[in-house]
């Protein structure tokens with residue numbers, strides 16, 4: 392990859408932009424291989440969610456990520472180049488794809504700003520193989536977007552990635568770039584203003600067979616008693632049907648307002664399926680070779696009063712069963728990181744992560760990343776942690792397939808981005824929903840579906856009724872945000 396920093400605003404000068412595209416084409420001819428021209432530029436402060444609303448089209452790959460308490464948001468719209476696979480070895484193959492694209496990328500502009508330079512947006516399904524034939528997402532999707540717009544502490548950066556092969560019509564590319572750039576510019580004017588539509592009537596369906604869920608928990612507890620398993624995380628889903636299409640941007644806006652301390656995310660497959668959520672769980676984040684990950688497991692509701700809340704917190708921190716549930720995750724993560732040659736470090740006291748409607752036992756873990764370890768190697772090593780699968784992993788995964796009725800798709804799966812310097816941010820796709828934006832009904836009546844997912848960790852001592860109540864509490868996150 393070559394990097395040429397520029398001080399001028401490349402998008403302010405059509406002539407300049409044209410020159411860069413011509414150079415890209417010359418390079419493509421010289422190397423006899425398509426090239427990516429990647430241009431980064433600071434722009435006036437903008438809300439990436441407003442840009443998603445303003446320019447994204449249903450048939451385009453999309454990705455949105457925001458953590459309000461960090462004042463950080465990023466949106467990726469349409470793909471310059473993408474990779475999807477249904478085959479095994481998905482993490483290695485994704486890494487190969489990223490390396491091969493970067494080997495043919497020429498970067499221009501302000502490459503030293505937060506979120507500047509090329510970023511690859513990734514989603515992996517929970518299970519690698521045996522996905523249903525109608526699975527909405529393949530087991531891996533990686534794309535380098537045509538447009539990436541970020542906002543970090545009131546500083547916004549735009550990145551345009553353009554694929555140039557030996558045959559392209561540069562005039563047409565330039566025209567389209569210019570047109571989209573003007574649209575993005577126009578959305579500056581509506582900074583922080585999401586167009587709201589009035590709330591529509593939703594038909595909420597029952598939790599998919601709560602009795603079956605409870606009997607699965609009882610049956611899993613028998614396996615735990617027979618020492619076949621130590622822990623399993625069982626999920627259940629709820630389908631919400633609406634006579635009107637769901638409004639994705641409004642739902643994301645609701646999520647970020649209600650859950651500022653969670654990672655708000657949305658990814659689309661370009662075929663009108665979106666997976667959205669508000670996850671409290673970071674799988675890994677890497678900045679300048681410093682890795683941070685979370686052991687997050689063990690839950691209690693938030694209290695209605697300060698005293699009740701403190702009482703829930705106290706009981707959570709002192710529950711032997713909840714601490715054991717948490718310890719499985721902590722042991723697994725530290726062991727897996729050590730196997731990669733990292734030296735994980737964490738405080739010896741367990742902390743509480745207090746969210747709007749729930750609180751969790753939480754241990755943040757840090758490690759320095761050795762040179763040469765790719766972020767996707769770590770994602771592969773950590774996924775799925777016992778916070779979403781169980782112990783031992785393989786047996787827990789097999790039992791999850793046995794007990795759960797719905798395919799998990801991207802639920803509890805790694806979702807995030809990797810940049811050209813090896814920085815990354817991956818979350819675990821919990822507190823989430825699969826939203827179908829096309830009409831499901833064969834008849835004249837309209838029907839659109841959102842499938843909401845939530846799960847709970849089962850260990851010796853778990854009570855099926857309490858686990859069901861925990862799942863119902865977790866489902867509220869998406870239920871209250873859907874429009």
Ligand SMILES: C=C(O[C@H]1C=CC=C(C(=O)O)[C@@H]1O)C(=O)O
Pocket residue numbers: 624626672687688689690751777778779803821822844845846847848865
């Ligand atoms: C699997 C989920 O939560 C995990 C993360 C935090 C606490 C959990 C628990 O206490 O069971 C779960 O391990 C979910 O929300 O669907």
